Amino acid sequence: MDTGARTPLVEPVVDWRHRHLLDVDVLSEAEIMRILSTADAMAEVLQRNVARTPALRGVTIFNLFYEASTRTRSSFELAGKILGADVINVSGSGSSVEKGESLVETLNTISAVGADAVVMRHHASGAPWLAARTIDGHIVNAGDGQHAHPTQALLDAYVLIKEFGDLTGRKVVIVGDILHSRVARSNLWSLTTLGAEVTLVAPRPLLPAALSNGASEREHPLALPSVRVESDLDRAIVGADAVMALRIQNERLRGNLLPSSAEYARRYQLTSERIADASPEAIVMHPGPMNEGVEIAVDVAHSPQSRIEAQVSAGLAVRMAVLFLLIRGGA
């Protein structure tokens, strides 16, 4: 029953002032740490014989998912239920969305039946911002288009902080389809806010244009001093403390952006040889779902350095913390 010699994260004294979680770019370091330390307490709740609490009793949460999802949707559902909320799942298929109901109509409908909070995944970037303007409840962005995925970034930060304690000066390499990745985009904000040095690695066509022209490695032109861009993984990975691979989506391979999965794997796959060049205590991460054998080698995905399972369990605790703070934090 003892949870071991874990040192609890120190919770900063900071008032909670957010009604919604749309992206992590508006969160201060203290606010991110407040979420992560609350998640730490939630992780302990998950180890009890009866992992149920009455904290959100009487609260109704709608999971509104217009895109497929296993991890995010099920962990939000479970997070709400563990905290005592009623959770209702609405997906794009099987609902009135199939009959042509617009997003605003759907939002108004679930608001009318009494949604206190809406967890939303949508293929259109910015959709959760529209939702936050449309209805009264709390909105949690569970991934919008190619834009943001704040709870993924927070759970990644949680895994990294539990591993390293402090992220100041830690080198985090994110490799994959940076151009289309909301995970990379949100991680960029939270990791730099926490003091990590982030290197984004991708073949040139999968880097955002603003980042990829000019030299192969250069400073980010925006106000993010600790972000580097690199198209050579072998060079970027040297001395890294954490390496995060992103999924290569099949549609990218069918388009003209990449020659083939074999060619991508040859230059960008996380292999044990490449990981050997990282820091000796480096960890490997992946937001899932994985294409094992494409962006990550099978042995690396299941190696002792892999924190991919830890990411999934962290996801539950972090989502509990987010729902609790948004709904009960007083904002």
Next chain:
Amino acid sequence: MLTSMDAAAMSRAITRIAHEIVERHPDPEPLMLVGMRTRGVPLAERLAVRIEGIDGRRVPVGAIDISLYRDDLAQRPHARMQPSRIPEDIDGAIIVLVDDVLYTGRSIRAALDALIHYGRPAVIELGVLIDRGHRELPIRADYVGKNIPTQRGDDVRVSLLESDGEDCVGIFVERLSRGR
């Protein structure tokens, strides 16, 4: 502010409670102390040291955070949450729940709900440094350091060396001018 208990009186009260616990639950009864965050935790740790001094027994000490179980969560924002820590299986254990001040009893109710999610203790008892009255639930303490009669509007503050730099109990009396 009225000082209601100084460091020496607090030390005597903790020693006396430790003796009462040992008398009621002699070795080898499966005793565990669980402090309620935040000030119940150092009090539980001090009681464990005293109990070891009396009969040599090392009593496990846990900590429980009641944030998720409060009945006023919807009315007031929660302050901060720290992980609970229950060091051993509590099935069949004799648990003494420890807090600094017993007032309405609502925090104790929340702690009881949290505790039974870990298992089924044989007994749960309650030890408090101060009982200030004004219960709103049918809850009473088994071990009390000091009973202090108060008005509802008074503020009873326990300071502990571990968290506040000194050991004392102060009462801030409600201003008479606002009176009744």
